[in-house]
Amino acid sequence: MRATNLYAPTLRNTPAEAEIASHQLMYRAGLIRKSAGGMYTYLPLAWRTIRKIEQIIREEMDAAGGQEIMMPILQPSELWEESGRWGAYGAEMIRVKDRHGREFCMGPTHEEMITALVRDEVRSYKQLPLMLYQIQDKFRDERRPRFGVMRSREFIMKDLYSFDKDIAGMNESYRKMSVAYTNIFTRCGLNFRAVEADSGAIGGGHSEEFTVLAPEGESRIACCDACSYAASDEKAALRPIDAAAEEALPLEKVATPDAHTIAMLAEYLRIPVEKTIKAVAYQTEEDVLVLAFLRGDHEVNEVKLANAVGAQELRMADEAAIRAAGGCPGFMSPIGIKEGSCIVVDETAMRMHNAVSGANEQDFHYINVNPQRDFGSVTVTDIRLVAEGDLCPSCGVGHLHIGRGIEAGQIFALGTKYSEAMGATFLDESGKTQPLQMGCYGIGVGRTMAAAIEQNHDAHGIIWPRAIAPYEVVVVAVNAKVEEQLAYAEEIYEELRAAGVDVLLDDRRERAGVKFNDCDLIGYPVRIAIGPKTIENGTIEVKIRQSGELVNFARDTYLKGVKDMLAALQ
Numbered sequence: 001m002r003a004t005n006l007y008a009p010t011l012r013n014t015p016a017e018a019e020i021a022s023h024q025l026m027y028r029a030g031l032i033r034k035s036a037g038g039m040y041t042y043l044p045l046a047w048r049t050i051r052k053i054e055q056i057i058r059e060e061m062d063a064a065g066g067q068e069i070m071m072p073i074l075q076p077s078e079l080w081e082e083s084g085r086w087g088a089y090g091a092e093m094i095r096v097k098d099r100h101g102r103e104f105c106m107g108p109t110h111e112e113m114i115t116a117l118v119r120d121e122v123r124s125y126k127q128l129p130l131m132l133y134q135i136q137d138k139f140r141d142e143r144r145p146r147f148g149v150m151r152s153r154e155f156i157m158k159d160l161y162s163f164d165k166d167i168a169g170m171n172e173s174y175r176k177m178s179v180a181y182t183n184i185f186t187r188c189g190l191n192f193r194a195v196e197a198d199s200g201a202i203g204g205g206h207s208e209e210f211t212v213l214a215p216e217g218e219s220r221i222a223c224c225d226a227c228s229y230a231a232s233d234e235k236a237a238l239r240p241i242d243a244a245a246e247e248a249l250p251l252e253k254v255a256t257p258d259a260h261t262i263a264m265l266a267e268y269l270r271i272p273v274e275k276t277i278k279a280v281a282y283q284t285e286e287d288v289l290v291l292a293f294l295r296g297d298h299e300v301n302e303v304k305l306a307n308a309v310g311a312q313e314l315r316m317a318d319e320a321a322i323r324a325a326g327g328c329p330g331f332m333s334p335i336g337i338k339e340g341s342c343i344v345v346d347e348t349a350m351r352m353h354n355a356v357s358g359a360n361e362q363d364f365h366y367i368n369v370n371p372q373r374d375f376g377s378v379t380v381t382d383i384r385l386v387a388e389g390d391l392c393p394s395c396g397v398g399h400l401h402i403g404r405g406i407e408a409g410q411i412f413a414l415g416t417k418y419s420e421a422m423g424a425t426f427l428d429e430s431g432k433t434q435p436l437q438m439g440c441y442g443i444g445v446g447r448t449m450a451a452a453i454e455q456n457h458d459a460h461g462i463i464w465p466r467a468i469a470p471y472e473v474v475v476v477a478v479n480a481k482v483e484e485q486l487a488y489a490e491e492i493y494e495e496l497r498a499a500g501v502d503v504l505l506d507d508r509r510e511r512a513g514v515k516f517n518d519c520d521l522i523g524y525p526v527r528i529a530i531g532p533k534t535i536e537n538g539t540i541e542v543k544i545r546q547s548g549e550l551v552n553f554a555r556d557t558y559l560k561g562v563k564d565m566l567a568a569l570q
């Protein structure tokens, strides 16, 4: 490809809405353009990268036993009624009607459709295991589309679904996918971690997220410094912390004027925050009041809390709902809350002695609260959000450190959630009817590209990992107006092409500075400059984008030199 024919409009400035480096660079390097909120066109350079990522994904899916198919994007509502998700999916689902008034959704995911496909065809254990996948546009009307293709409303996803005859089979399919995902992100040249994850709205049991490490990533992950434990912050389990033993003193109500935050309360009573119990009030989609109680210095993990009360979503509670239940905002306690609300106490809070909590009365708190003695029948479980330095729940020796990253893929062992709801069964060896054991496995293709940029860039632009660079090498005719330079550059370009190198020729009649800046911005791994020195004495200057290293080769050694450099970039 010649740059004079390439549609890659580079820009000096970025649109104000581009908040993070990858979004800004994708705009500036001429990779994407926005067509509407959360919807983007991939321009030629980006599309080459997408195709390379897809190719790696295809190879690994096929090697693991997957077969590629293509399902329709539009999905009839009836299938989603069967699984119960037509109602449950909420506003993220884009719904449309056809001319007959029949309802459809634009597929946000395809569990229902694939389960329906397989239930009509798979009758016997002999047809199992089965793995089917597709690479296709998905639609989710995200509450907050942002960061360009990282969180968009239309995006490309690879989704594979596995079907097995028993749990051992499902676990084996899951293991194969876990290996395939590790291979994919390794081959893409990314620094990532596989972390234990919550299974969210998709449902089911075990799940892992593949998180590309990047300081601006939306996901928080916790990794142990002593063992291999790693989990998303939504999932990270925590061990309860015991408080030092104390003799329980009698419960007492004390006046605490204006102490409506934990910090003010601790200061007023001259106690450490670790002696206080705080409350956070939520409501479920069915308007049930959920009161969460934790040690004053701990944060609530809303995913754990929602799982504990069996809610899809939690929102902050209205003041009226809190008062109706006998509570007083800012001064909450489980003591005296009326029946009908869910009270969930974190395990660590439950182990405190002679603590301080609200008294459900304006400007009053209880002192000498001993939850075991005073809280009555409440739900006690781990609802705490992991914090830097927490003890590892797996080895119990190491400490957890919080990092940030981008969820590029997620795998789920689903079990029989969809097969049972939709009647997808088969006959086992003994002729008994059994539900299929399923798994589902997604990768955001566009998000993987954005994550690669987020992880690999500098002040000048993108630094593509070699395997997914739009072109591996660019040959720049430093001054393309000089006939000799252009002809020489063309010769080198043809030679590289013949040697199987993925190369672009920058033959634009622009100033050298502009072209070099574009090379750095677009981030080709290797740049070859053909300038006056080349014409003079055959010196060929080669630059590695990643290290900035410059090497001069002679005409007859450069090809081997470039190939060696590329190999070292693997």
Ligand code: ATP
Binding pocket: 109, 140, 142, 149, 150, 151, 152, 153, 154, 155, 156, 157, 407, 408, 409, 410, 442, 443, 444, 445, 446, 447, 448
């Ligand atoms: P998130 O938590 O970031 O909203 P998710 O967990 O809902 O994502 P999955 O259902 O696990 O997403 O989808 C599989 C993959 O699809 C994700 O790991 C991610 O790479 C990609 N993906 C999901 N939502 C989007 C989106 N709005 N834009 C781009 N890619 C997305």
Ligand code: MG
Binding pocket: 209, 407, 409, 410
């Ligand atoms: Mg996910």
